Amino acid sequence: MNQIIECVPNVSEGRDQEKISELIKEVVSTEGVKLLDYSSDKDHNRTVITFVGDKEGVKEAAFKLIKKASEIIDMRYHKGEHPRIGAVDVVPFVPVKNVTMEECVQIARELGERVGKELNIPVYLYEEAATTPERKNLENIRRGEYEGFFEKIKQPEWKPDFGPSEMNPKSGAIVIGARNFLxxxxxxxxxxxxxxxxxxxxxxxxxxxxxxxxxxxxxxxxxxxxxxxxxxxxxxxxxxxxxxxxxxxxxxxxxxxxxxxxxxxxxxxxxxxxxxxxxxxxxxxxxxxxxxxxxxxx
Amino acid sequence: MNQIIECVPNVSEGRDQEKISELIKEVVSTEGVKLLDYSSDKDHNRTVITFVGDKEGVKEAAFKLIKKASEIIDMRYHKGEHPRIGAVDVVPFVPVKNVTMEECVQIARELGERVGKELNIPVYLYEEAATTPERKNLENIRRGEYEGFFEKIKQPEWKPDFGPSEMNPKSGAIVIGARNFLxxxxxxxxxxxxxxxxxxxxxxxxxxxxxxxxxxxxxxxxxxxxxxxxxxxxxxxxxxxxxxxxxxxxxxxxxxxxxxxxxxxxxxxxxxxxxxxxxxxxxxxxxxxxxxxxxxxx
Structure with missing residues (x-):
């Protein structure tokens, strides 16, 4: 693996092992990608998945994961302690080796555009990929959470970067971006x-x-x-x-x-x-x- | 590369770039092996080659290198400041990852046996592969150098571990072994x-x-x-x-x-x-x- 980008999607499902496995399968089945870790929290009802790969690999794996989540997770019934606005809540791309932050921003944009278009989910770009200073900070975007976003999304300053201008009731909205390794x-x-x-x-x-x-x-x-x-x-x-x-x-x-x-x-x-x-x-x-x-x- | 063994042959040729290239080519052309470094010293008239690979890879690359050296280096005409007893003077195998010292000792033995048999060069095993305490130390074995070894080899305590019991005038003798990373x-x-x-x-x-x-x-x-x-x-x-x-x-x-x-x-x-x-x-x-x-x- 010459080029290493890390991707750490946070998914709003931390209890149903069957669904979690289906999501992880989307990552593992993608070429050019290696699953490094995943951990679920029942109280948060949330799973954090960590994988690495090259540019095309991580972009494809993330898309497949978001698509599958949009099919099997229904935010109308989601309860959990951790703040979230969507089925796949946040997807950061992290430069690790032989890749620049700019390239990770580009991956975030391309993925965001595809998610908006093909899955009809509103997309916000954050951190290094943010299009306004207010969107740099994840907490800022997420304030109001899934339940409050049906109203928040109507405010002009919270028009999504990609996708529809109204919430997807089943999948909510998604935050995609690029950041440094934490x-x-x-x-x-x-x-x-x-x-x-x-x-x-x-x-x-x-x-x-x-x-x-x-x-x-x-x-x-x-x-x-x-x-x-x-x-x-x-x-x-x-x-x-x-x-x-x-x-x-x-x-x-x-x-x-x-x-x-x-x-x-x-x-x-x-x-x-x-x-x-x-x-x-x-x-x-x-x-x-x-x-x-x-x-x-x- | 799941298994990493480092091999660092020291070759008695540090001046003739054409010959040095031919030796390095033997390493580079071997599957399962990666050349990491090589450096020649004109005063020493010696080249140190560093490569890594899996068990079969390093063993094969080392053999090909020794064989080629036995064809293109003639110790009868070799002069240099560094002590040496043969065309390929010493070949250590070093465990780096997912491999034990015992496995490296085994590689040294197998290579030694093949070099003795197929190339008719006397072989001494050293360090962790040594068969007697006197042979653990490289300097001990090498004392007398190429020129003195025609006599030294006749002493019962310096009978080679593999190969003929007399010097190979063209290639001299060779020291092969296993040691820790230095x-x-x-x-x-x-x-x-x-x-x-x-x-x-x-x-x-x-x-x-x-x-x-x-x-x-x-x-x-x-x-x-x-x-x-x-x-x-x-x-x-x-x-x-x-x-x-x-x-x-x-x-x-x-x-x-x-x-x-x-x-x-x-x-x-x-x-x-x-x-x-x-x-x-x-x-x-x-x-x-x-x-x-x-x-x-x-």
Whole structure:
């Protein structure tokens, strides 16, 4: 696989194993695509599917998945805790290897156009593919959810980017876009004082003056009797893991607290961790080319 | 490529580009094998070729290379600074992915037997494939070199593992074996005092009481006006890079000296650097499975 694009559709079905299997089958049966992971949440009534492939592969697999979902999921009967506006709620394309963000935006547009035309579902483009600043943020688009969207869609500023200008009652609407790889990175502190975790979260996160590509909040790990700075790193090339980690170490020591560990949730591209090794070893000549596997799978 | 074995033949020809190309062609033309690198040294009159592949692929490519070398290299006329006993001097097989050391030993044995039988070249097995403790060490086997081997081979303790019991005048003898991946890792110090580099090298290297899988020596980088601890790490799983690096930092601070940088020469398996990231980030849940690329190329 020379070109790697990751696609992570979120589907509004997390309980009916038969339906979930049918959706996953659409991905697995597509050439040029490899299924990496899927996980369903019964409370959220939602399944997150992760697959990778080349440009044509991911576009085709995503379309087949959306088509199948439009046949077997009926949003009129969907209940779940997670906000959603449609049967396939959101479909991000993520550049991983030998592909630019611009190409992922292009994939999102082409898929969006086809979904609007062939499946008669209203399509909103988000993040890097957004056509207005208000549509960059997923939460912004999704506000009102499926139930409220029958009215929201009528507002001129919420006219869909593709597809019909009214809701598809069975499938709802869909958000498609392109974004950077998102790393879920949590740092555990040697204290049970949630205030300290909150203060450190505030120090590193963008919204309160911290690093541009960090979202963070304090979380209690009650069973372990410690607290955690729970983060999403939304662009590890520009805000690298080690910098955030070192800042948290420094802030924690301000309170006489140690960093006792950290964890990565889900998948992480090798480059994000190789950059960490590069930093701590003070390598003078590091390049991705030095890594054996990168020579093999170039 | 599910199974990855690295093979790094050292060939006694580093000047005649035509001959070097013919040898490399034997590798490139073999199915299931990928050429990663080759570099020739005119003073050494020697070429190091690096390729990877599955079991059958690397065995076949190595045999074809040895056969071609036996046709186009004549050791009777070979001069060069690097010690050598034959046209193809040494052929190590290195387990990289989804393959055990035992399997690499098996490949070395099978190749050795075929080379002895079909090409009439005396074969010595070394490192993990060695049949006696004296043959574990390459330098031990090679002592005396091509010129001295016509006598050495007659000693009962130096009877070859495979092939004829006397030298092949044109091709010499060959050393084949299996070993761990070798990482060339150098740490640069903020001083021009070679004594400090020597003392630190002594502290970390196996031969003088240091880490089991470290070879080290002090080296002057005259152009930069600094010194370096130059190392070979012969088993990064058991003596990891970060541990050696941290020990060097600690020893250097004993002399009031800073570590100004480090460098890796040649290729490094991703796991060796991912282990570094794991260590410094204090990850609690690290596994190679978390790395996106490892899911794709499993």
């Amino acid at each position: 790393i879920a990175f949590n740092v555990n502190l040697g204290t049970n004082d949630i205030e300290i975790a909150n203060k450190i979260a505030k120090a590193v996160r963008f919204s309160s003056g911290g690093y541009r590509y960090v979202k963070a909040m304090g979380v209690e790990l009650r069973e372990r009797g410690i607290v955690q700075v729970s983060m999403n790193l939304t662009d590890f090339n520009k805000t690298p893991i080690y910098r955030v980690f070192e800042t948290i170490k420094a802030e924690a020591s301000r309170y006489g607290v140690n960093v006792v560990g950290s964890e990565i949730i889900g998948l992480v591209p090798s480059k994000a961790l190789l950059d960490v090794a590069d930093y701590y070893l003070r390598l003078e000549n590091f390049s991705m080319d030095m890594v054996l596997e990168n020579r093999i799978y170039e | 990482i060339a890792f150098n740490v640069n110090l903020g001083t021009n005092d070679i004594e400090i580099a020597n003392k630190i090298a002594k502290a970390v290297r196996f031969s003088s009481g240091g880490y089991r899988y470290v070879k080290a020596m002090g080296v002057e980088l005259r152009e930069r006006g600094i010194v370096q601890v130059s190392m070979n790490l012969t088993d990064f799983n058991k003596t990891p890079i970060y541990r050696v690096f941290e020990t060097i930092k600690a020893e250097a601070s004993r002399y009031g000296v800073n570590v100004v940088g480090s460098e890796i020469i040649g290729l490094v398996p991703s796991k060796a650097l991912l282990d570094v990231a794991d260590y410094y980030l204090r990850l609690e849940n690290f596994s190679m499975d978390m790395v996106l690329e490892n899911r794709i190329y499993e």
